[in-house]
Amino acid sequence: MTVVKMDNVTKDYRVGRMSVPALRGISLAVERGEFTAIAGPSGSGKTTMLNLFGCLDKPSGGKLFIEDHDIITLKPDQLADVRNQHIGFIFQSFNLIPVLSAYENVEFPLLLLKQDGPGIRRKKVMALLEQVGIAELAGRRPSEMSGGQQQRVAIARALVKEPDYVLADEPTANIDSKTGEEILDLMRKMNDTLKTTFIFSTHDPKVMQHARRLIRVRDGKIESDTVQNGGTA
Amino acid sequence: MFKLALRNVLRNKRRSFLTGLSIAFAVMIVIFFWTFVLGILNDMFNSYVTISAGHVRVLNSDYLRRETMMPLTASISGYRPLVDSIAKEKGVKLASGRIKFGVLMDVKGKNKPIIGVGIDPAREDAALGLSKKIVSGSFITSGTRETNVGIGLARELGLKTGDTLTVITQTAQGSLSGMNLRVAGIFNMNVASIDRRVFFLPLDQAQYLLDMDGRVTEIYVLLNDPDDAMKAASQIKATLPPGLTASPWEDNGFLYFMNTIAKGMYETLYAFVLILASFTILNTMFMAVMERTREIGMMKALGMREGAIRRLVVMESAILGTISSFIGAAAGTLLAYYISVVGLDYSGLFEKMGNVEVPLPNIYHGLFKWETVLVGFVLGVLMSVAAAIFPALRAAAMEPTEALRNQ
Numbered sequence: 001m002t003v004v005k006m007d008n009v010t011k012d013y014r015v016g017r018m019s020v021p022a023l024r025g026i027s028l029a030v031e032r033g034e035f036t037a038i039a040g041p042s043g044s045g046k047t048t049m050l051n052l053f054g055c056l057d058k059p060s061g062g063k064l065f066i067e068d069h070d071i072i073t074l075k076p077d078q079l080a081d082v083r084n085q086h087i088g089f090i091f092q093s094f095n096l097i098p099v100l101s102a103y104e105n106v107e108f109p110l111l112l113l114k115q116d117g118p119g120i121r122r123k124k125v126m127a128l129l130e131q132v133g134i135a136e137l138a139g140r141r142p143s144e145m146s147g148g149q150q151q152r153v154a155i156a157r158a159l160v161k162e163p164d165y166v167l168a169d170e171p172t173a174n175i176d177s178k179t180g181e182e183i184l185d186l187m188r189k190m191n192d193t194l195k196t197t198f199i200f201s202t203h204d205p206k207v208m209q210h211a212r213r214l215i216r217v218r219d220g221k222i223e224s225d226t227v228q229n230g231g232t233a
Numbered sequence: 234m235f236k237l238a239l240r241n242v243l244r245n246k247r248r249s250f251l252t253g254l255s256i257a258f259a260v261m262i263v264i265f266f267w268t269f270v271l272g273i274l275n276d277m278f279n280s281y282v283t284i285s286a287g288h289v290r291v292l293n294s295d296y297l298r299r300e301t302m303m304p305l306t307a308s309i310s311g312y313r314p315l316v317d318s319i320a321k322e323k324g325v326k327l328a329s330g331r332i333k334f335g336v337l338m339d340v341k342g343k344n345k346p347i348i349g350v351g352i353d354p355a356r357e358d359a360a361l362g363l364s365k366k367i368v369s370g371s372f373i374t375s376g377t378r379e380t381n382v383g384i385g386l387a388r389e390l391g392l393k394t395g396d397t398l399t400v401i402t403q404t405a406q407g408s409l410s411g412m413n414l415r416v417a418g419i420f421n422m423n424v425a426s427i428d429r430r431v432f433f434l435p436l437d438q439a440q441y442l443l444d445m446d447g448r449v450t451e452i453y454v455l456l457n458d459p460d461d462a463m464k465a466a467s468q469i470k471a472t473l474p475p476g477l478t479a480s481p482w483e484d485n486g487f488l489y490f491m492n493t494i495a496k497g498m499y500e501t502l503y504a505f506v507l508i509l510a511s512f513t514i515l516n517t518m519f520m521a522v523m524e525r526t527r528e529i530g531m532m533k534a535l536g537m538r539e540g541a542i543r544r545l546v547v548m549e550s551a552i553l554g555t556i557s558s559f560i561g562a563a564a565g566t567l568l569a570y571y572i573s574v575v576g577l578d579y580s581g582l583f584e585k586m587g588n589v590e591v592p593l594p595n596i597y598h599g600l601f602k603w604e605t606v607l608v609g610f611v612l613g614v615l616m617s618v619a620a621a622i623f624p625a626l627r628a629a630a631m632e633p634t635e636a637l638r639n640q
Contacts, residue, residue: 051634077539080538080539083533085536097237097531099244109535157535
């Protein structure tokens, strides 16, 4: 089942009077359960692709569908609802809310979703903190945790609302390589056990090796799209 | 969301403390000064009304035109039935005949103009409690050649209770007349211009001295509610014989200025104090929003709607504003209560200023009202919320991609 689909998508940015193309006609579909890396050098368009997948931006041309939603037609609050209901985010620099504890940071998307009562929320949050291995740090604030621990909280936050897919923008860029490995292993484990779709960007060859599908982009175009590590196309 | 807003307020404790301090200070200042000014205006109004103006005065139209000359010829004859009928009007607390006349006194070789006021002692004391203002001796009684002298005037003339005040003046017919009055008591109205310029004597003695038997210069009317003066004046006017008129206190330019324009001026001033304080909140909230640009971008990415972000920012400011306004209101209440009960003594200053023509009290007392405290508190909170609206709109309008790129 397709969770996100791009059809001849272009994206231009205005720099002064100039229009600079960031994506030049991308077409691809991501199926449920994929563990996909979008790889490429700086300026290749991978972050732009992630922003479009994340409904944080709209394409300049072409079509973008998330589940059944035609993104181009949606208003800001409708886009916010799509993000809230369908997409999980993991950021390069974790982006946890510093005044909230690990537990409260993971609970935050559930509060925005307004579907579960306090009891169910507590069960869901604690289950995920267990799964990412930091249940004992639930009461700590981000400033009291290491980078790796913070990224684990961010993964739990992305997964807690059981999204259709999780977007991760260079999730290991701000942590050391050993912790980076652990984070990728954790993401893979979540992909295996929860069947959550992961789409992440990277320019690190070691990280690319972990992907089951590797999409290379260069100059705003897809250079290659390959299946590896037993993935399915 | 409340928990998040509260923690955001506490995130930068020093900045929140300083902002809170400026809000609290502004609220305190507004409550304190408003109490102070209300007290002064109220004192001035009451003193001036009590001694000179009344809420409504019935006068000879000719007298009203030449009031500064205090023309005794333009008087009201056969006033008693009029006083009785006015006293029966709805909302009238007191109606009483008075004679006001000017006297030149020799004070240390200089001529000093002072004002004699003939009153019906028993009737006026019952309504105004004038006898309570006597600080030494006793209140005057009808049929006796007695006077009550202001404390400042007594000091200047070297008079004490039991002494004799010799008054020489012109009668209504223009001939000279004199009378020795025993100083029965000395009053302190706590208003320099009255205490230093006025003496009271029984109305019958004033009529005798001025050759005005059966006549008065005005009928002094006090109402239950000063705000009814305009209506009462027109009602009374309708019952008066030709040649007489009724003047409400609003026609007195000085009183009108004090009660309406001065209050308006002070209210404008308070608005400025609050607006100035609101700039610190505006600045704080802007800084808070700018510092948290990436965090706001992340919240939007997680699906927080623009309305929710606006509410979050406004709520932070409202929390800070409510706590600070409460502290400011508590401090303002203490100060306002102090100024109302103890007051500030300015009598020394007025001694140095010499003849003060404005009826300012020697001791300023505030007029404490819970209403003032409530208004100060509510204004503080509203100002905090209003100042956060612009930063809140700015936060909600941020593009998530740009906000997330912010370092």
